[in-house]
Amino acid sequence: MGSTLPLFPEAASTQAGNVDLLYFFVVAVSAFFSVLIAALVISFAVKFRRRQPDEVGAPITGSLALELLWTIIPLMITMVLFVWGAWVFLDMARPPRGSMEIYVVGKQWMWKVQHPDGQREINELHVPAGRNIRLTIGSEDVIHSYYIPAFRQKIDAVPGKLTTMWFNATKPGEYHLFCAEYCGTKHSGMIGKIVVMEPDDFENWLSGGGGMSTSASGEKLFADLACNTCHLENSGGRGPVLGGVPGSLVQLADGSSVIADDNYLRESIMNPQAKIVAGYQPLMPTFQGLVTEEGLLQLISYIKSLPPASSQTSNGAGH
Amino acid sequence: MHAEHSTHGHDHAHNPNLQHHFMDMPHQQEASTLGMWIFLVTEVMFFGGMFLAYIVYRTWYYQGFAEASHHIDLFWGGFNTVVLICSSLTMALAVRAAQLSNRRGQIINLILTIVLGAVFLGVKGIEYAAKFRDNVVPGRNFEWHGTDAVGAQIFYSLYFMLTGLHAIHMIIGIGLMLVILWMAWRGRFDASYYGPVEISGLYWHFVDIVWIFLFPLLYLIGRHAPLTF
């Protein structure tokens, strides 16, 4: 990060190369058409410059053939760009299974990170090179955006929901982290660095600090907030059993069903009345204001760590 | 290249209401009516943004919306719907009277329209007062004793915005009608010139139609079946 006039960002993730290749293709297409138009305009303007004051141009109205040509060719090119761009995007939007999960919470004006084993960071994110990393991101107050230019990745941190991004860092080093959604006074100070380490160095770093793992913190919260009084390990409680729920299909009281993704879990804690599980009463109070965004992520991490219930759940819906 | 054509209409005794950039009264009338229709399209888009918010939140919080809708007084809502439909009838009759050069008919029907509009607003006042009393106004004092407080509060936010904006349009409409009434009293309208009555009528009908949408969307959610909670 030291040169005085960099003109192109470093590529430090497995996806960066894909994005750059696509980018260069669009640059080439754009340069081609820009130069073509500029050359035609300049050469026409010079070649056909007015020679007498009363001169008029030639009596030409148009050409259907040309209209079709310059409609269809741009259309074809843009469709190629759409498909290619969609392919790159969908790859970037879908974290691979087995990714290492790290939790991030943005708040004015800092980024707070929790590693699964409990290591916490402010404005920095240490990750091992060569592993798929999945970030689950929340916000405590306003909209922020977690942006790592070297990985060509960015996702907004939206209060009231959780968003995800993933990457696989290729080169050890330090890379810029920027907040990329205007969030108030110190928006341009809400920056940091991504520290990519060799896997061994990363293990060393992890073992250096930590404290309670994220899911252990979640377990503690689960007890402190008395969740365990309704959500028992086996069926029979006032609330559904939670083991095995994350990622499964949940049947709701109004007949519809929904996949229990992170946002479902979050909503179930913050606004439980929005979706009632079939066969249960709407008894759960809201925890809005009683648990922080970080606490929510710890609870979700804990719930994900629970083994699937061995006995049948009361709604009888097997998977 | 361009043939000459006199800009002055052939009917030299032209209507004093004719504005001179128009060729004749029918031209002016058509243009004014088209203008009002386009304005009403903009009003559709204006309310449309809130209807979009309504659709999204009703999909997410149906429970809360249904509970809150059951809580609103159906009687007053229905009453107001009848009042507005009647006011559209009297408005249409006022336009008809103008078309027939019937000054008395215009005045009576315009007064009735205004009175019915005022009744509507008065009833809305009664309803709003009840909401304040019941602490269902969104904000710090919001209390909800049903199941989905979150959905209910969003419902009431939309309720107040939608009906409030509608009420503002009613007030503007009544103001418009008072002006038209005054002009009708002065005998300004007859078969040769009734455009302003007609386009004000279009506005009034539009405000009525917005209410025809608001009534079922706000008062009649889930009324076909009792609530399960």
Place this chain on the structure above:
Amino acid sequence: MNSAHAPVASTTPPVNYLNATHGIKSWLLTKDHKRIALLYLVSITLFFGLGGLFAGLVRLELLTPQSDLLQPETYNKAFTLHGVVMVFFFLVPSIPAVLGNWLLPVMIGAKDLAFPRINLLSWYLYIIGGIMTLAAIVSGGVDTGWTFYPPYSTSSPTHVVLAGLGVFVAGFSSILTGLNFIVSVHRMRAPGLAWFRLPLFVWSHYATSLIMILGTPVVAITILLLAAERVFGLGIFDPARGGDPVLFQHLFWFYSHPAVYIMILPAMGVMSELVAAFSRKNVFGYSFVAFSSMGIAVLGFVVWGHHLFVSSQSAYMGLIFSILSMLVAIPSAVKVFNWTATLYKGSISWDAPMMYAIGFIGLFTIGGLTGVFLAVMGIDVHVHDTYFVVAHFHYIMVGGAIFGYLGGLHYWWPKITGKLYNEYWARASAFIIFVGFNLTFFPQFIVGYLGMPRRYAMYPPEFQVLNVMSTAGATVLAVGYTLPLIYFLYSLVKGAPAPANPWGAKGLEWTIPSPPPTENFLVTPVVTEPAYNYNPGREVEVAGR
């Protein structure tokens, strides 16, 4: 037909719309569309200056990597107000309210727009909205960004409601202008003036007006909802109460994307006129250009979600918006090709208006193509909310819209004022503006792809050289913009009187005196020929229809 620059002695007509009546009331209570256009010209120029000052503050701060010139709050207000003033009080009204108001009735052979009093009301609403926004600025400003995203805009301690309501009122100005134009084009055309004989300037303003009436009300209600959040504590966008801040983004961009077409379509209309006049040739593919305007207006309404690719919008919705965004690029490309083809075998004169037109073609092509970059989802993730986007929209709005505005102002200045401006200074300014513009904004593409986010007062040191280049360019641009102010004002006092048709161009506006009488036409024209009829009876297709 009159020749350009031929030494025909012209005299200003003794009685024209400028001197037919006197006194401030005759201007402030005028119903004459031409005088209303001049009222707009003055007020828009003032707002442009104000918006430019805010831009100057931003660029000065960005000379150094540290946040060292302004307090962070002040910087945030500077870029917010630059955006609010430029978008709502300059770009949206500029061409329609100045050139459109002045020219549309003349181009359709009418004495005025359909609703002259509503036209005046439009101007007053613009002024009232402007005063409200100025009040917000003077009493401390707004720092939410021109996009007003909640939750920050709900809680920001700045004058969001006052500024928002100022924009709301100005929006009604826009709606009434659009309404007036639509009714006028439908109902006020002179005998013989069929739709496909209309100048393309009229087509593009018609398409713009459709967007104005359909889109503006949505941002109006969005602003009202935000104001209600702040004033009454409603929770429609409040995540803690079940609201969704992203809903605001959908509602906001539903207008604000079509708004950018409000800003560019009129400039494209000017382009067609300039390219035809300064090639003395029919616009190549007239009907394709006309339909492209309509196509842009329609497609422009279904692409708003490309502003939300990384906002938590679902990937599948994103895909739909991406493909539609590709489609909306096509009609713009068609127009660029048609204008280029118009130059072929034309009789081309490099007067100042044509310099702006040629600059437009190049800069709009770059701006439009960089829009395609943004529509490509895989690229947008990286460049969203960076200076790449800032560069893209400035290429379109300055390189496109402002070049169109300036080109049109120069082209029609003799008609509007009855005076000739100094052509030498005009060409020099056009060149300076072109150079300054590219120096300001091209480096921003580079620093944007490098990762520099928008709305940042401080940045990593390695971005400094590009930022300094950009600020240097902005200085040149500022000089360039000041020059027309000087020579236009000078021409009013000392300029040579303009003949009725100084450019030797086709169009109804060139058949009336410079400046014309209040009622435009002493006798209503009857139109029997197509637009841009430089070769009566001899027009051919190049390669079959």
